[in-house]
Amino acid sequence: MLGPILEGLAQEFGGAFILARLNTDENQRLAAQFGIQGIPAVKAFRDGRVVAEFVGAQPRPTVRKFIEQLLPNELDLKVAEGRALLAAKKFAEAERKFRTVLAENPDHPAALLGLALGLLEQGQERGALQTLERVP
Numbered sequence: 001m002l003g004p005i006l007e008g009l010a011q012e013f014g015g016a017f018i019l020a021r022l023n024t025d026e027n028q029r030l031a032a033q034f035g036i037q038g039i040p041a042v043k044a045f046r047d048g049r050v051v052a053e054f055v056g057a058q059p060r061p062t063v064r065k066f067i068e069q070l071l072p073n074e075l076d077l078k079v080a081e082g083r084a085l086l087a088a089k090k091f092a093e094a095e096r097k098f099r100t101v102l103a104e105n106p107d108h109p110a111a112l113l114g115l116a117l118g119l120l121e122q123g124q125e126r127g128a129l130q131t132l133e134r135v136p
Contacts, residue, residue, distance in 0.1 A: 002040045005060050009067055016071050017044075044070050075101050079110045086117055094118040107136050 003021070010019040024031040024039060034043060034050065044052040044066075052070055072080070078101045085094035098115035101108050112135045120128040 002042070002057050002063070005058075005063050006042070009060075009064060013067065013071070017067060042066070046070075075105055075108060075111070079108070079114060082111070082114045082118075086114060086121070089121075091118045091121045095122070107134070109135055 006019055010017065022030060022036075024036055036043075038055050040057060041055045042053060042063075043050045052066065054066065058066070078097055082094045082097035082101070085091075085097060095115060095118040098111045098118060101111035102115065105111070112131055116128040116131040116135075119125075119131060
């Protein structure tokens with residue numbers, strides 16, 4: 001059964017994602033809205049949109065891989081911290097955060113864009129342009 005696998009992984013991942021269940025018999029309109037035609041159906045949402053899905057029972061390793069591919073990795077979390085620093089107008093700190101990400105992955109697009117914004121806010125237009133030229 002898929003339910004116990006998902007519940008176990010939700011506990012194992014310690015709140016990294018929210019598991020919600022829908023009784024399609026009691027919520028037929030909602031099921032139709034999301035195109036649920038067969039059960040079990042698993043849909044992953046981000047920002048209110050379906051970003052991944054599968055239908056049918058799957059073994060635990062397959063479900064685990066499905067979830068892991070959707071969760072942000074360590075570098076993405078650092079980029080999010082950098083964006084928060086930009087929003088707080090802590091441009092030098094944001095620059096350091098983005099440079100840390102780029103030291104591990106020189107082609108990380110979000111880190112490059114964040115670094116360019118941070119440099120621009122610090123009056124370093126040339127550095128910002130050079131950084132933008134590196135965006136893949």
